[in-house]
Amino acid sequence: MSAVIDRRGFMAASLVGAGALAFEARIALAETPGAVPLNAFIRIGADNKVIIGSKNPEIGQGIRTMLPMLIAEELDLSWDQVVIEPTLANDKIYGVQSAGGSNSTPNNWLPMRQVGAAARAMILSAAAKEWGVGAASLTTAAGKVSHAASGRTAPYAAFARGAAGETAPDLAKVALKDPSRFSIIGQSKIGVDTVAITQGKPLFGIDVDMPGLIHGAIIKAPAHGATIASHDAGTALKRKGVIAVVPVNSNSVAPGKFDTLVVVADSWWTAKNAREAVKVTWDDAAQQGFSTEAYDKGAAAAFAAGPQIAHAKNGDVAKALAGAAKTITADYSYPFLAHGTLEPQNCTGRWADGKLEIWAPSQAPNNGRNDTAAMLGIKGEDITIHQTRIGGGFGRRLINDYMVMVAQVAKALPGKPVKILFDRTDDLRHDYYRPAGWHRFTAGLDAKGDLVAFRDHFVSFGKDGKPIRAAEMSPFEFPVNVLADSEIGITYLPTNLATGWLRAPTSNAVSFVYQSFMDEIAQAAGIDLPELMRRTLGAPRDLAVVPGRPVLHSGRARAVIEGVCKMANWQGGKLTPGPKGEKRGRGFGFYFSHRGYFAEVVDITITEGNNVRVDKVWACGDIGSQIINPINARHQVQGAVNEGLGQGMVEQKIEQVKGVVQAESFGDFPLIRIEQVPREIAVQFLKTDYPPTGLGEPSLPPVIPALANAIFAATGQRLRQLPLKLA
Amino acid sequence: MSQGKFALTINRKPVSVTTDADKPLLWVLREELKMPGTKFGCGQGLCGACTVLLDGQAVRSCQTPVSAAAGHKITTIEGATALPQGAKLVDMWREIDVPQCGYCQAGQILSATALLLANPKPSDEEIDAGMNGNLCRCATYLRIRRAIRKAAELADVTGDAA
Numbered sequence: 001m002s003a004v005i006d007r008r009g010f011m012a013a014s015l016v017g018a019g020a021l022a023f024e025a026r027i028a029l030a031e032t033p034g035a036v037p038l039n040a041f042i043r044i045g046a047d048n049k050v051i052i053g054s055k056n057p058e059i060g061q062g063i064r065t066m067l068p069m070l071i072a073e074e075l076d077l078s079w080d081q082v083v084i085e086p087t088l089a090n091d092k093i094y095g096v097q098s099a100g101g102s103n104s105t106p107n108n109w110l111p112m113r114q115v116g117a118a119a120r121a122m123i124l125s126a127a128a129k130e131w132g133v134g135a136a137s138l139t140t141a142a143g144k145v146s147h148a149a150s151g152r153t154a155p156y157a158a159f160a161r162g163a164a165g166e167t168a169p170d171l172a173k174v175a176l177k178d179p180s181r182f183s184i185i186g187q188s189k190i191g192v193d194t195v196a197i198t199q200g201k202p203l204f205g206i207d208v209d210m211p212g213l214i215h216g217a218i219i220k221a222p223a224h225g226a227t228i229a230s231h232d233a234g235t236a237l238k239r240k241g242v243i244a245v246v247p248v249n250s251n252s253v254a255p256g257k258f259d260t261l262v263v264v265a266d267s268w269w270t271a272k273n274a275r276e277a278v279k280v281t282w283d284d285a286a287q288q289g290f291s292t293e294a295y296d297k298g299a300a301a302a303f304a305a306g307p308q309i310a311h312a313k314n315g316d317v318a319k320a321l322a323g324a325a326k327t328i329t330a331d332y333s334y335p336f337l338a339h340g341t342l343e344p345q346n347c348t349g350r351w352a353d354g355k356l357e358i359w360a361p362s363q364a365p366n367n368g369r370n371d372t373a374a375m376l377g378i379k380g381e382d383i384t385i386h387q388t389r390i391g392g393g394f395g396r397r398l399i400n401d402y403m404v405m406v407a408q409v410a411k412a413l414p415g416k417p418v419k420i421l422f423d424r425t426d427d428l429r430h431d432y433y434r435p436a437g438w439h440r441f442t443a444g445l446d447a448k449g450d451l452v453a454f455r456d457h458f459v460s461f462g463k464d465g466k467p468i469r470a471a472e473m474s475p476f477e478f479p480v481n482v483l484a485d486s487e488i489g490i491t492y493l494p495t496n497l498a499t500g501w502l503r504a505p506t507s508n509a510v511s512f513v514y515q516s517f518m519d520e521i522a523q524a525a526g527i528d529l530p531e532l533m534r535r536t537l538g539a540p541r542d543l544a545v546v547p548g549r550p551v552l553h554s555g556r557a558r559a560v561i562e563g564v565c566k567m568a569n570w571q572g573g574k575l576t577p578g579p580k581g582e583k584r585g586r587g588f589g590f591y592f593s594h595r596g597y598f599a600e601v602v603d604i605t606i607t608e609g610n611n612v613r614v615d616k617v618w619a620c621g622d623i624g625s626q627i628i629n630p631i632n633a634r635h636q637v638q639g640a641v642n643e644g645l646g647q648g649m650v651e652q653k654i655e656q657v658k659g660v661v662q663a664e665s666f667g668d669f670p671l672i673r674i675e676q677v678p679r680e681i682a683v684q685f686l687k688t689d690y691p692p693t694g695l696g697e698p699s700l701p702p703v704i705p706a707l708a709n710a711i712f713a714a715t716g717q718r719l720r721q722l723p724l725k726l727a
Numbered sequence: 728m729s730q731g732k733f734a735l736t737i738n739r740k741p742v743s744v745t746t747d748a749d750k751p752l753l754w755v756l757r758e759e760l761k762m763p764g765t766k767f768g769c770g771q772g773l774c775g776a777c778t779v780l781l782d783g784q785a786v787r788s789c790q791t792p793v794s795a796a797a798g799h800k801i802t803t804i805e806g807a808t809a810l811p812q813g814a815k816l817v818d819m820w821r822e823i824d825v826p827q828c829g830y831c832q833a834g835q836i837l838s839a840t841a842l843l844l845a846n847p848k849p850s851d852e853e854i855d856a857g858m859n860g861n862l863c864r865c866a867t868y869l870r871i872r873r874a875i876r877k878a879a880e881l882a883d884v885t886g887d888a889a
């Protein structure tokens with residue numbers, strides 16, 4: 001796909017559901033007294049406040065604030081008249097509503113603006129009729145219509161009823177503002193819920209409450225995939241406050257089987273404690289053989305045997321390596337990771353009269369509707385889904401196990417609203433993990449020191465020759481896609497664990513191994529990594545990628561590499577020692593993911609006790625022509641950088657014994673803490689002539705290899721395994 | 728489990744609850760008093776999401792049985808701005824938009840309030856030490872430091888200068 005087509009690809013108005021401007025959608029939302037709906041997203045109040053529906057799940061990425069900015073811009077509102085509320089999850093009206101893949105910005109940049117512009121056109125038509133003038137003679141600003149010739153000005157509210165009766169214009173044809181006229185887009189806006197958060201208002205899934213609400217705690221099979229052989233809830237049911245013990249299928253085992261018991265009580269505290277009184281035996285023989293130890297042995301055996309699958313094969317690597325002036329080999333690996341969202345998984349549901357109502361902190365609520373409808377054997381349209389604010393997503397809540405489970409409990413207890421809540425151990429042991437992986441690399445340099453051959457044997461998890469979720473690997477991974485002689489081979493190991501997407505999925509791990517190994521190649525070539533990247537990326541052009549996937553443009557890559565080198569005054573990895581002679585070093589990393597280009601530099605000091613202290617990070621990114629909400633953009637990058645440093649520095653790994661995940665809490669699955677993050681993270685965006693793309697993910701991957709490369713520069717130790725641990 | 732009647736003072740208001748003596752204050756606040764601002768994160772005192780003040784000291788409400796909280800002055804996020812330090816911190820939290828997902832922030836604000844009550848002008852190291860028990864999964868830590876510095880009227884350090 002070329003950059004030009006990519007640009008057009010984002011313009012598809014069909015990304016908004018076909019019903020977005022339909023009359024039915026307006027009726028559905030016409031609940032606020034006195035507010036007139038113009039379309040599924042916009043209602044105008046009598047006080048000229050404009051209520052804007054924000055359609056996508058908010059996980060801390062700022063989308064609930066940002067999408068309304070796009071609508072408000074084209075509707076010509078002043079930001080202080082905007083009231084934002086989450087919409088229902090309903091893809092028939094709103095189109096795609098998910099928080100994943102950094103897709104919300106590219107997929108909504110034009111459609112949301114078109115929605116705003118369409119509403120503005122309807123208001124202008126109504127005002128023109130009301131005043132008996134031509135619509136072209138009217139102007140709008142700050143939620144008011146003006147007619148210069150007659151000196152008349154009136155708020156939008158004056159024309160709301162008339163506008164609601166106007167035919168909505170064709171979204172694809174509605175005129176949009178020239179970016180030079182933007183007054184909201186590009187201006188920093190504080191998060192829509194920031195004030196409510198500081199007041200402790202109920203915003204999150206866990207806070208959902210209603211009269212008669214009952215609570216469920218879960219007992220899930222310790223080994224993922226195991227099922228309930230038998231259970232006895234008699235003693236638990238005698239406890240005061242305990243209402244029921246309901247077997248459910250978390251959507252992980254065969255239909256008709258159950259892998260979870262939900263203990264339901266009048267309070268969650270009671271339900272959680274009553275779990276100890278339930279006796280369960282598990283059918284878990286098939287899971288016993290899976291362990292961290294077995295995977296490590298499997299990877300070693302795979303390396304010895306060679307790859308099962310030729311994934312990418314260009315030219316003749318064996319011949320190129322045989323003729324190389326120098327070859328470099330290295331083995332890298334990284335562990336399974338949990339997401340550790342601070343708000344544990346939870347969901348609320350109520351079954352009544354054959355219909356289900358759900359309140360969900362889900363990153364993909366419409367997928368949850370499909371999963372739930374299939375599990376209950378009901379129609380998707382009989383499920384209403386409310387979107388709550390979400391206490392961290394990071395990809396965990398793209399899976400809807402909690403929704404499927406609460407739906408089964410609600411159906412078993414009709415008429416009673418019920419909320420299920422995982423405790424921390426449930427949350428860490430029943431995650432959908434970032435899969436572990438192993439890479440054996442061989443690279444060849446020619447006599448000039450240019451990279452001429454590259455081989456990766458990748459070992460991860462799969463079944464029947466196919467990767468399981470989030471264990472895939474691009475056959476066009478840089479530098480495989482630019483070298484005449486290069487290859488990737490794969491071996492898939494079996495696992496019982498469920499895997500899933502973790503912020504910057506695949507990229508968070510692949511960046512570490514590829515950019516660390518590229519640093520090794522650079523060392524062998526006697527140059528530094530930015531220079532090796534420049535040489536290997538070559539002239540500005542589109543590089544080969546998976547058809548239909550975003551293209552990597554080597555010119556954009558080189559520009560952010562130059563950018564960060566300038567920001568950090570890059571002179572190589574050597575730094576003068578600290579005041580007490582402490583070793584210091586600096587590392588570089590670049591990665592392209594989710595349409596975004598980021599190059600980052602990390603400065604570290606080795607402190608007493610052989611600990612790594614990160615002093616400062618610089619990040620230079622290119623996500624297109626427009627930073628929509630600058631304050632949030634900076635915060636996203638800083639958060640992603642810190643998260644990546646956490647994956648490198650703290651003892652984050654998920655280990656398994658006899659099929660069972662061992663992590664219990666934040667003691668043995670630590671998250672990065674305030675003492676461990678740098679004092680400064682400098683962020684710069686390069687504006688380029690490409691449509692704006694997402695920022696939830698692409699700034700995370702490069703910081704992990706930059707950290708590892710800084711440790712090498714400081715100590716001479718090449719750490720090839722995550723989490724990084726100095727000898 | 729022994730039931731009892733417990734007299735609590737929450738955000739300067741007296742309240743009385745009849746519940747299990749060992750029920751954590753966190754769940755008494757959330758389930759019985761319908762004050763959901765205090766958050767459940769780990770239930771083991773490792774994340775700080777449930778932090779409240781007990782007589783001005785930061786405590787983990789998930790580790791504090793209601794019986795141990797009785798007779799003490801409890802401050803939760805819903806009443807944090809009644810303390811001048813809390814009010815200043817909340818203003819700064821909003822001004823620089825500290826939260827991302829926001830789930831940990833009630834606990835962060837209360838830990839910061841306890842820090843400034845004990846130490847009105849903390850050094851950078853003292854800020855980190857005082858806040859190290861509070862996890863932020865979104866890693867908003869640079870802004871947490873900055874908001875505390877601003878609330879303490881120390882020189883503003885954004886942490887994002889090139």
